[in-house]
Amino acid sequence: MRIGLLTEGGYPYATGDQRLWCDRLVQGLAQHEFDIYALSRSARQEDHGWIPLPPQVQRVRTAPLWAPEDDGRTYGRRERRRFVGHFKELAAAVCGEGDGFADGLYGLAELAHERGGLYAALRSELAVRVIESACRAHGARRTVRAAAVPDYLAFADQLERALRPLSLDWYGEDGLGAVDLCHAASGGSAALSGLVAKRFFGVPLLVTEYGVQLRAHYLAASDGELTAPVRALLAAFQGRLAAEVYAQASVITPGNTHARRWQEKCGADRAKLRTVYPGMEADRFAAVGEAVGEGADSGDPYTLVWVGRIDPAKDLIALLHAFAEVRKKEPLARLRLFGAPVREPEAATYLAHCKALAAQLFPDEAADAHAVGTNPVSFEEIGGPEAPEVADAYASGGVVVLSSVVEGFPISLVEAMFCGRATVSTDVGAVVEVIGGTGLVVPPRNPRALADACLALLRDPERRERLGAAARARALELFTIEQNLTAFRGIYLELISHSPVQREAVNEDGEPLPFAHPAEAYVPGHWAGGAPSKGRTPRWADGPGLVAAAAGTAGEASA
Known part of the structure; x- marks a missing residue:
């Protein structure tokens, strides 16, 4: 089948959201054809270019949301x-x-x-x-x-920017009107194109939200750049748009229960909701995880590890204060903070503040057998040419810590679970759902509780090993790429089975392919949501649509 994949600020661009899981989806479902309809968010994103695309991507059409697009049209x-x-x-x-x-x-x-x-x-x-x-x-x-x-x-x-997809030339029988299924990689503007295709062409719409777009908008709008009336108007518009997207979508796949609750509060029908966890590469962490399972070295038992993006939402300040309490009771303890290279000015300012606090809390101490003349807290980069690999970062310690105050789906936590590491996390976002009893969870913004949980695991190696093994087993069961692809493969087939065919199948010579579609695909009835001629002929079409022709073919076959 042909899938119209709708993205905003991500795939196929080399930077941005959803690019990784979209690429894994397209790569993993090679039996389908994909048309990519992408909205970019900045000139910088476009300058970085695209990631390599597999042959099943038939076409890519892009449009910017970041720059004015004066079409020069005036109305009478x-x-x-x-x-x-x-x-x-x-x-x-x-x-x-x-x-x-x-x-x-x-x-x-x-x-x-x-x-x-x-x-x-x-x-x-x-x-x-x-x-x-x-x-x-x-x-x-x-x-x-x-x-x-x-x-x-x-x-x-x-x-105007939010409604810009309405003005694009993506619609018609040479665009989204020709796909069998629209799959929106997020809500908001990306799903807006899917709404148009559903309304005027009857193309079924699948919406996937690993981070609820409306929630992200609420968080972004609180930065104070806009006045209160403008924020209220934008929030109301996004809320109405989310409700319409959820109402028209045939299936909605939240990435976790936290996102699912948001969708239900915004009006999504529970019958349409199916949780599909994002798939992650378990193979990257196989060597570390398997080594732990075989009883090999499970990292420095006195070292706490944090891995993530340098951002105030990660609350490294609370983590540093918690480690100060840990250090008082366990003098050999160390904290290694691994972060991606900092590029944004705000992140650089926050990193400088964290380093200043660490220097204040932990001045250089006397040399000992464990840390020779070094500060017990280290800030290290991952992803650079000479930096350690992500798996090696997790392997360097005995306990992995997550201290966030805002979190959607905690990717770093799942990576630690793949590595067989015991974890201490704050109760935010989907953390409890992901952990499922295989780690310790404490309230956010509570350094004392965070310190107590870390001390409990540092002092109990058997418990660390037991929790790490359980965490790895849970991650391999729920959060792999294979389970993600299996879920979407089934959803695609289910949706297309309830929808009339979009186009005639042809062979390599361009000749019609007999028996390419099941006979019931041409038969109007309750299972198809009505007669094909009502669902797939666009309101603005100049002539009969593809399904009208298909219905005629079916009629001739019946005769």
Whole structure:
């Protein structure tokens, strides 16, 4: 089958989110064809280029969300009236009055397709007036009513970027209208293209969220750069969009129970939700994990290891204070912090602050047999040409620590489990679900509890070994690439079995391939969600759609 993979800020670009699991998905399901529809987030991301693509990727179409895209189109009087009508429905729903969000959204999508885009209309004075009227309406939220002209302009700018997928030339029988299934790698703008394909072509939509897009938006909007009315408007828009995505998706695959709860609160039907854990490369850590299983050296028993991205959300400050308590009771203890190379100014500032705190808490101590004239805390890089490998970082200690205050799916924790390491973690995100009783979990922002848990494992080698073995077994059962691919392989087949075929199968010579599709694929009925002619012919098509032709072929066969 042909899969339309929808991404935002990730695959096939060499940097960004979801690129790793998308690449593993495409590589692992080589029996299918993939068309990639990617939205980029920055010029820097585009400059880094793409990762190598396998032959099953048939085409790649990209569009930027980061730069203005003036299409040069202007609307006549009739089109302006249509735009105002649809935009009023959407704006009223965002401001808290009415339920016309979906009608307004799809009306704008149809107008964009017919007239070449929405850029000028969404940034026009007319759009600003519609936003102002919606904000001042009687049923608008209190925070929204406080908006002023700069807020209207800022929201119009953000809204144009979020709705930019509606104006792309990705739709039609040479684009998303020709795929058998749309698989959105996240919610938000990536899934917006899937909504259009579902609405006008009947293409089934699968949505995967390893980190809930709406939650990420809430966290990003709290940085203080936007005013309170603009944040309220954007949050309301993203909430309405998430609800529509969940309503139209045939299946939603959260990456963990934490994401699943968010989706349910945003209106997702429980019957559509299926947890699919992200697949990770167990082979990278096989040597370390198997060595522990065979009774070999399991790392320095006095060393705590932290691996991750240098970021305030990881709360290294609390970890350093906790280690100060550990050091008082276990003078031989060491803490090794392995982080990816720091590039962002904010991360560099945070790293400098952590190093200053470590120097203050642990001045150079007298030489001993364990640490000869060195500070018991070390900051080390991974991923560089002379830096240790990730597996070697985990192998260097006896206990792996995670001290985050915000976490989605804890990748570093799963890597430690693959390595057969006992872990101490804070109770955030999906940590408890991932650990499943194979490690110690403490409240976040509690250095004393973190220190006590670390001491308990440092002083009990048998317990460390027992927890590490159980953690490795759990990781191999739940978090491998194989289990991820098996889940999506089954979901793809299930969805396509409930949907009419999109295109005729042909052989190498371009001739029709007999018996390529099961006979029931052409038969309208309850299992297919209605007659094919209703689901797959786009509203704006100039002639009969592919399924109409397929239905005719089936009719001839019946005759």
